[in-house]
Amino acid sequence: MPTPERTSREAIVAVGRELLEAEGLAGLTMQAVADRVGVKAPSLYKRVRNRDELVRLITEATIDDLGEELRKAAAGPTDAPSLVAALALAFRAFAHRFPAGFHLIFAPGPVGTRPSYDAIVASSLPLLEVAGALAGPERALDAARTLTAWANGFISMELAGAFNLGGDVDEAFAFGIRTLTTALQAREVAQAVG
Amino acid sequence: MPTPERTSREAIVAVGRELLEAEGLAGLTMQAVADRVGVKAPSLYKRVRNRDELVRLITEATIDDLGEELRKAAAGPTDAPSLVAALALAFRAFAHRFPAGFHLIFAPGPVGTRPSYDAIVASSLPLLEVAGALAGPERALDAARTLTAWANGFISMELAGAFNLGGDVDEAFAFGIRTLTTALQAREVAQAVG
DNA sequence: ACCTGAACACCGTTCAAGT
DNA sequence: ACCTGAACACCGTTCAAGT
Numbered sequence: 001m002p003t004p005e006r007t008s009r010e011a012i013v014a015v016g017r018e019l020l021e022a023e024g025l026a027g028l029t030m031q032a033v034a035d036r037v038g039v040k041a042p043s044l045y046k047r048v049r050n051r052d053e054l055v056r057l058i059t060e061a062t063i064d065d066l067g068e069e070l071r072k073a074a075a076g077p078t079d080a081p082s083l084v085a086a087l088a089l090a091f092r093a094f095a096h097r098f099p100a101g102f103h104l105i106f107a108p109g110p111v112g113t114r115p116s117y118d119a120i121v122a123s124s125l126p127l128l129e130v131a132g133a134l135a136g137p138e139r140a141l142d143a144a145r146t147l148t149a150w151a152n153g154f155i156s157m158e159l160a161g162a163f164n165l166g167g168d169v170d171e172a173f174a175f176g177i178r179t180l181t182t183a184l185q186a187r188e189v190a191q192a193v194g
Numbered sequence: 195m196p197t198p199e200r201t202s203r204e205a206i207v208a209v210g211r212e213l214l215e216a217e218g219l220a221g222l223t224m225q226a227v228a229d230r231v232g233v234k235a236p237s238l239y240k241r242v243r244n245r246d247e248l249v250r251l252i253t254e255a256t257i258d259d260l261g262e263e264l265r266k267a268a269a270g271p272t273d274a275p276s277l278v279a280a281l282a283l284a285f286r287a288f289a290h291r292f293p294a295g296f297h298l299i300f301a302p303g304p305v306g307t308r309p310s311y312d313a314i315v316a317s318s319l320p321l322l323e324v325a326g327a328l329a330g331p332e333r334a335l336d337a338a339r340t341l342t343a344w345a346n347g348f349i350s351m352e353l354a355g356a357f358n359l360g361g362d363v364d365e366a367f368a369f370g371i372r373t374l375t376t377a378l379q380a381r382e383v384a385q386a387v388g
Numbered sequence: 389a390c391c392t393g394a395a396c397a398c399c400g401t402t403c404a405a406g407t
Numbered sequence: 408a409c410c411t412g413a414a415c416a417c418c419g420t421t422c423a424a425g426t
Contacts, residue, residue, distance in 0.1 A: 003407060003409040026304060030400060040411055042401075051400065100302065106354040108297055110220060120356055141361055142369045145348070149370065150340065153347025157339075160300040162314055167335055175336045176343065183377030197390040197426060224419060234392055236420075245419065 007037045009047045009057075016058045020100045028055070052112030055104065059115045062101035067123030069094050074126040080133040081181045087127055088151050088177050095155045103159070106152060124148060135184045143184045150180055201231045203241045203251075210252045214294045222249070246306030249298065253309045256295035261317030263288050268320040274328040275375045281321055282345050282371050289349045297353070300346065318342060329378045337378045344370055 015036045020028045030051055034041040048054045073090035077083045095102040105115065127148060132140035154176060163169050209230045214222045224245055228235040242248045267284035271277045289296040299309065321342060326334035348370060357363050 005409070024302070024304065029398085031398085039409095041399090042403085042412085043410055045401070046409060103302055106350045106356065107301065108218070108294065108353060110218065114355070117355070117358065121359070142366055145351075145357065145366055146344065146370045146373055149348035149351055150344040151347065152351060153345065154339070154343035156300045156350065157343055157346060159302060161308070161311070162300065163339065164311065165315070172336055172339055176340045179340055179374075179377045183373045199390070223417085225417085233390095235418090236393085236422085237391055239420070240390060 006039050007043070007047070011037055012044060012047055012054065013057045013061055016054055017061065017098070017101060020058060020104075021098060024100060025055075025104075028058075030054075050112070052110050055109070055113040056115060058101065059104040059113070060119045062098055063105055063115055063119045063123045065098070066091075066094050066102075066105075067125070070123065070126045074130065080130060081185070083130040084134060084147065084181050085177050087130060088147070088173070091151050092155055092173060095159065099159050103156070106156075131184070134181065139184075146184065147180060150176055200233050201237070201241070205231055206238060206241055206248065207251045207255055210248055211255065211292070211295060214252060214298075215292060218294060219249075219298075222252075224248075244306070246304050249303070249307040250309060252295065253298040253307070254313045256292055257299055257309055257313045257317045259292070260285075260288050260296075260299075261319070264317065264320040268324065274324060275379070277324045278328060278341065278375050279371050281324060282341070282367070285345050286349055286367060289353065293353050296349070300350075325378070328375070333378075340378065341374060344374055 012033060016028060016033050019032055019036065023032070028051075030041045030044055033054070034044055037044075044054075048057065069090050070087055073086045074083060077086050104113075105120070124144070128140060128144045131144035131147060135143035154173060157163060158169060163172065206227060210222060210227050213226055213230065217226070222245075224235045224238055227248070228238055231238075238248075242251065263284050264281055267280045268277060271280050298307075299314070318338070322334060322338045325338035325341060329337035348367060351357060352363060357366065
């Protein structure tokens, strides 16, 4: 005799994300997710293989959201420098909204928890485009990597409290945007050195 | 009647670091540490308050090692651009040697696991100095933050496998060094924009 | 003064038995 | 076909009892 479904994979992932942000990764227990979703813990295993897979699904959902946010931010400006700034600010705002989920994107961890490569690539497409517009097509990949590396590192350090001492953090972020935009635009200069 | 000490805090932290690198954070169990150190798990609580403190001690030991490595790398070159490159390469080499420990430095986590702010500041002194030499004293902090943010982000992404697609990663890292060195040196240019 | 066995709470996961 | 109680292995941690 069939039993009505009392939850769904989507609900489990959504609740998992809330729990992750509220209680941290250690607070993301199968028991806690089950409680909030209205079933007993063993029932979760009908929807996800195990906790590692749940972590991966949460990470991928976060990546998808981030990609959406970046695509929206890229809709406004038309010149490359404004686009870079808009994307960087959207990136940072998103990380502040979902710090724990954001961290999982590039965190090491058991293999089963790591997001698919495709998800990461898809979400970073807007950035690859603007990098091409800024630094030229054959420098696009290097420029995009430099930009994301900087933004990602800045935000990781900020969230870890490494910028607590001295100075306006918003201004420091703006300084980085200016510095990198200028540098990646000035292709002759960058190539003359090294 | 006193009992001879069968281990030490130093041995526990050293074994903990090995275990962390070999098995990941999830493999760093009190049981596994106790086995390798030659005592039973409850004895560890005579040396560390709990597992969170052990994680913190491991992180701080890693930070100290990193600072040492950076100080050694800074001993050679005399001109600012060569110094930046030497520090960046040493930073990356260290991260490749201790990826799990490196990640803990800026990872979120239970409060008890986070390293002291002093440890982070002390280890980044060499970088603050070269940033000053490169960008001028009043831009030193911003420049140092931009450099560490980029290097840290680059390495996080690299270790997370986000650079698997396309291109020579070593060359991409060198590209970033060149780009940032040039940009932080060219103070007029950076200030003219934005 | 440090060490250990025993015990407790908690967690991930499996599975037989329910509907 | 999904749900649950019971059970198992494992983990962090405490503590009384040893030496």
